[in-house]
Amino acid sequence: MCALQQAPLFAISGFAVDQGAVVLTGLILAPEGDADAVRVDAAPGIAFEFDYPLPNPHAAEVYWYWPNAAASAFRIRISLADSTHVGPAFRFRVSFRGRGDDAVECLRTTILLPKDLGAMQTFPGSPALRRVHTYNTIGNVVCHGYSDAHRIVEIAHGHGFDPATGKVLDWGCGHGRVTRYLRMLGANGPLHGIDIDHQNVEWAQRHLADITFADGPLMPPTRYRAGQFDLIFGISVMTHLAVEVQRTWLEELRRILKPGGLALLTFTGDSAVAFSSRFLDRAWLDEYKTTGRGPDSPNSDLSGIVSDPAYYRNVKQTAAVAAEVCREQFSVEAIHPCMFGYQDLLVLRSPRRPRRRAPSA
Ligand SMILES: C[S@@+](CC[C@H](N)C(=O)[O-])C[C@H]1O[C@@H](n2cnc3c(N)ncnc32)[C@H](O)[C@@H]1O
Structure with a gap:
């Protein structure tokens, strides 16, 4: 199956506002399962903590073919009080050691978290x-x-x-x-x-x-x-x-x-x-x-x-x-x-x- 999906990958599964912080969660499948090969950068002025790798038993089932998928969850916690960042969105970039840094790769691995949450959450019901x-x-x-x-x-x-x-x-x-x-x-x-x-x-x-x-x-x-x-x-x-x-x-x-x-x-x-x-x-x-x-x-x-x-x-x-x-x-x-x-x-x-x-x- 790795022959089909060779590139490491990240996905966001949720975010929440929690006690003055915005918390992003998701998964990162590191190259060859090596968590040290992953880094996360943010735009200047964003105060954040990055926790990785965290346990992820569900991912171990879905990504059975990927090494260490059982420890692939991440959490990014952005402190609103300590962030001086201006602009409409928090921007994060996940990168993998040894992989290209061209514009397309950046787009693929960039997360933008809009700050104007109130205005953006109008949706039809399920x-x-x-x-x-x-x-x-x-x-x-x-x-x-x-x-x-x-x-x-x-x-x-x-x-x-x-x-x-x-x-x-x-x-x-x-x-x-x-x-x-x-x-x-x-x-x-x-x-x-x-x-x-x-x-x-x-x-x-x-x-x-x-x-x-x-x-x-x-x-x-x-x-x-x-x-x-x-x-x-x-x-x-x-x-x-x-x-x-x-x-x-x-x-x-x-x-x-x-x-x-x-x-x-x-x-x-x-x-x-x-x-x-x-x-x-x-x-x-x-x-x-x-x-x-x-x-x-x-x-x-x-x-x-x-x-x-x-x-x-x-x-x-x-x-x-x-x-x-x-x-x-x-x-x-x-x-x-x-x-x-x-x-x-x-x-x-x-x-x-x-x-x-x-x-x-
Ligand atoms: C998986 S949803 C994705 C919706 C949207 N593109 C997005 O990314 O949020 C697929 C959408 O394609 C619409 N769709 C399927 N066939 C279509 C067609 N021939 N013309 C227009 N819309 C179509 C469906 O109704 C559905 O809303």
């Missing part, structure tokens, strides 16, 4: 909340959503997107878990969100006034006119669509993107398979390893919400296989494994010139 993101606490949803929004802006910017003016679509936006933070992270152009979950769309329309939300169809086309978006991102949307459905949506995303526009899409590949391996049988894993795809399974999260009960699925494909499908419509500019939780990110560019139609006979 199960609408849970359909979007499995969570332990609302704090977890906030922390992940804010950090994911930061990653989207930074990565898109790195590929030439101008946050000051660019028009953005969050495809499969849910209740705006990520989109809601884009403005405060410098995205000042028009922001749109679309989803097939009409309950969450309706909630988002009522609560997130500076974003335009719309109900979307299960299958294209959308109502958006051609060539209007500079950036479309879809976090954990393709991961729920059968490959043939992915194909039709890739064509639609290309249609509504400007020529040369950017699509950032996540897929569930090796890290996600490694993470869920204890639920997968040998035949499933063999097929995944041989073909780069595992058999899909139905996902009932949207039952009663969408008309076709077979539409929403759990789909796993390696980044290489996902890239092959995407190349039918886009050029693939980058693949970032394990960038959003356990999901891989593909950075796609729509053709700069419209495709020529084949001459009719």
Whole structure:
């Protein structure tokens, strides 16, 4: 299984406010299980304690293949009274000795904890909340959503997107878990969100006034006119669509993107398979390893919400296989494994010139 997930990894599982401190908890799988290879840095002015490694019996079950997973929990305790840090968020960076320090690796391992917690904790109740993101606490949803929004802006910017003016679509936006933070992270152009979950769309329309939300169809086309978006991102949307459905949506995303526009899409590949391996049988894993795809399974999260009960699925494909499908419509500019939780990110560019139609006979 280590052959599938080789990179060390960290994940946040919760945060809480406790007696003048903010406490972040989660797990870090250290390289080869060596806790000394891990360090955590914070922006100047943040007074914090880092406790690691702590016991983590649950992780030992899930990450059975990772050395010392039973001692992989961490706790970061930020003292509010002693912190002089100014700015909207506490920023931490987990790094691993001997691993690259490039901008992408930094983004992958950066945690941003927004300080304006009161303003950021408006969400629909469960199960609408849970359909979007499995969570332990609302704090977890906030922390992940804010950090994911930061990653989207930074990565898109790195590929030439101008946050000051660019028009953005969050495809499969849910209740705006990520989109809601884009403005405060410098995205000042028009922001749109679309989803097939009409309950969450309706909630988002009522609560997130500076974003335009719309109900979307299960299958294209959308109502958006051609060539209007500079950036479309879809976090954990393709991961729920059968490959043939992915194909039709890739064509639609290309249609509504400007020529040369950017699509950032996540897929569930090796890290996600490694993470869920204890639920997968040998035949499933063999097929995944041989073909780069595992058999899909139905996902009932949207039952009663969408008309076709077979539409929403759990789909796993390696980044290489996902890239092959995407190349039918886009050029693939980058693949970032394990960038959003356990999901891989593909950075796609729509053709700069419209495709020529084949001459009719
Ligand atoms: C796992 S949730 C992720 C939501 C959101 N992207 C986030 O990261 O918080 C997947 C979302 O994709 C939506 N979805 C699935 N297929 C879709 C489609 N064809 N068009 C728009 N939304 C879709 C689902 O309704 C759900 O809200």
